[in-house]
Amino acid sequence: MFNFIDGVLFFAYNGNTFGFANITVSPMDIILAYIVTIIVSIIVAFALKVPLLPSKPYRYSFDVSAIYPTPIIAVGVFSIFLVLNYTFMYNGLVLAIVIGILSALFVKYLFYSVFPKPLNDDEGDEINE
Known part of the structure; x- marks a missing residue:
């Protein structure tokens, strides 16, 4: 995991590889953008x-919550944009806010369409009868 974070910081910090970026983003800006992404996704999910x-027992719960998987999806999508060397405005802060909002909307309205819940132990037995 730390190799991935180091790679993201390296590629975003040395952002002028292909001449698409006219500024470089410091590692502190990237860490700040990650923190903003996490906080915005949790706050917007809680507002929605x-x-x-999740419901108890936490270990076997497949319910979505504001703590998991909302910020995980937001950080993953934001990492993809950083690896692609796209930070948009204000060193990635605007992109971090937009991705935090979109990930909360995704978890609220589309998560179970993309990732359905697994069947319970007693569900699906009527097929065998």
Whole structure:
């Protein structure tokens, strides 16, 4: 995992490889953008009435929450943009806010369409009868 983070920091910091970027982004700007992405995704998910924690038992719960998987999806999508050397404005802060909002909307409205819940132990038995 740390090799991935180091690679993202390296590629975003040395951003003028192909001549697309006229500024370089410092590692502190990238870390700040990651923190902004996480905070915005949690706040927007909580504002959309996504529960803060999944239902109990936490270990076997497949419910979405504001803590998991919302910020994980936001950080993953933001990392893809950083690896592609696209930071948009203000050293990636605007992009971080937009991705945080979109990831919260994705988890609220589209998550179960893309990733359906697994069947329970008692579901699906009527097929065998």
